[in-house]
Amino acid sequence: MSKVTDLVEELARPILDDMELELVDIEYVKEGKNWFLRLFIDKENGVDIEECGLVSERLSAQLDEIDPIPHNYFLEVSSPGAERPLKKEKDFMKAIGKMVHINLYEPMDGDKSIEGRLTAFDNQILTLEVKEKTRMKKIELPLNKVSKARLAVEF
Structure with missing residues (x-):
């Protein structure tokens, strides 16, 4: 293919x-x-x-x-639409400040998918702000752990 x-x-x-x-x-x-x-x-x-x-x-x-x-x-x-895939480094750079949906190769804290605001992308590390119960928390994900990524629709 x-x-x-x-x-x-x-x-x-x-x-x-x-x-x-x-x-x-x-x-x-x-x-x-x-x-x-x-x-x-x-x-x-x-x-x-x-x-x-x-x-x-x-x-x-x-x-x-x-x-x-x-x-x-x-x-x-x-058009890729509102849920545009993120594949290249420049895609992640352009997505800083936006909501993203990330699928992982392996679970992290029991989850294989994470949704949050991408706050930084530096040295192959994605930094996301995610909602955890009643507060926001920052998490870091190495890009090589990401199987798929796309923009997420904000509500």
Whole structure:
């Protein structure tokens, strides 16, 4: 699967750079009987449907030309949405001050998921402020203990 996502990233980068858009994530997954190739793109003030459509058209033309996927699939290009994944160091830096949802490889204090406000990211350590009963507490998590991270919706 990573060969497909690597190739798609290689094809998408020049298109996105030309349009001054950021590649947030690529997924190539089977859901039921169907395969989906999903690109999540963004920019400072968010992307609109026209930008998603243009990226889809340009990328689709390149994929049709080299035909790297041997079966039918659906190409979807969209915004990462309010619960944007955090994967790269720069994603964590931009998320400082925001609510995040973190999944861990191993439980910490009995929990494999933590939600809180990201207050710092330094030397591969995430610092979160989390609610513990009636008070707030700071915790530190090494990035290598994080299996998945995303922005969380604030209420």
